[in-house]
Amino acid sequence: MSEQVLRGGRAGVARARSAVTAVFFVTGAGLGVWAAYIPLLKAGLALNDAELGLVLLGMGVGAIASMPLAGFLAHRFGPTRITAVAAPIYAVALALPPFAPSQPLLAGCAFLIGLSIGVCDIAMNAHAGAVERAYGRPIMSSIHAFFSIGGLVGGAGAAGLIALGVGAAAGMPLAALLLAGVAGVAAFGLALPEPEAFGEGPAFRLPNAAVVGLGALALCSFICEGAMMEWSAVFLRDAAGAPLAAAASGYAAFSATMTLGRLFGDRILERLGAALTVGISGAIAAFALLVVVVAPNAWIAYGGLALAGLGFANVVPALFSAAGRVPGVAPAAALSMIATVGYAGGLAGPPAIGFVAHAFGLRVAFLILVAAAAIVALGARSALSPPAGPRRG
Known part of the structure; x- marks a missing residue:
């Protein structure tokens, strides 16, 4: 680590790196769980491919819609606070889809998951960038790797539950509880030993x-x-x-x-x-x-x-x-x-x-x-x- 890290506290910066890496894992794992249970959710509501497509579109639209707001919130309150709040909310949102009684409400659940993952994505990447600047050397790729690892673990774990006969109504809330717990623990380690520099310039502006x-x-x-x-x-x-x-x-x-x-x-x-x-x-x-x-x-x-x-x-x-x-x-x-x-x-x-x-x-x-x-x-x-x-x- 650089001298900047030594001044800021080596242990604190390393802890923040581990914490934000855990959030990336949670985010990827949640998507893995969601993807594994999509066939059961489709079958449970007897959806056709077009109806399922609208559900999946709802998640993407929710994520894109929330990202500009996420940038403002992270700039205004700091990415540490927004990550600490958004990650558990995202995990909890994963428990909702099995209880949607209709296709529009399932699409609404997917939209809520998209909203929360959009905020979490911007905040956790902004926080990871702050940690990287504290380190003074590239660390972003290895942090992103745990998003992919989370997706593999979440998908495999959900597939294992399905093989054991655990349906979406039990499996998704169980996964949500576990991931919310990991996100909650990670939230306590996110803070850097020195306040993050939020950067110059307004939260909203035209791109240069x-x-x-x-x-x-x-x-x-x-x-x-x-x-x-x-x-x-x-x-x-x-x-x-x-x-x-x-x-x-x-x-x-x-x-x-x-x-x-x-x-x-x-x-x-x-x-x-x-x-x-x-x-x-x-x-x-x-x-x-x-x-x-x-x-x-x-x-x-x-x-x-x-x-x-x-x-x-x-x-x-x-x-x-x-x-x-x-x-x-x-x-x-x-x-x-x-x-x-x-x-x-x-x-x-x-x-x-x-x-x-x-x-x-x-x-x-x-x-x-x-x-x-x-x-x-x-x-x-x-x-x-x-x-x-x-x-x-």
């Missing part, structure tokens, strides 16, 4: 050129990540001819390599800097997705998806970290603008792939993702060069 550049890269990255979640299994099955079991594990491969890349990402970012790391990452992702598009068989496509996970692993952590260093813009305000644009891309990307695939086929549609990754590679230097680039401790 630096924010626009970072937002454009976030948009491209989230478009690709959203498409991987929704379309990787379909691509492997319908375009590459993979067996059903192998196709279903395509996104798992993407997620696993992304998690691995983030665990080692801090060292890479410290050695290469954000601009070069993101540029190389985008190039790897573009190449990997091109391999997927032209793959002559399912196994090569599967390998391309895994390589794409490595490529995208450290893009978003680097962008969110850079948001806290945009000159003249409050860190939470910059982060909320960049995250809102990014998550909008994650929401819009999968439907866009569907429309293009319907007209021209999945392989042509996936060329959109190749282009998006290439934009990340080509735009990294201008978007992440100093003064928005990394500072070394």
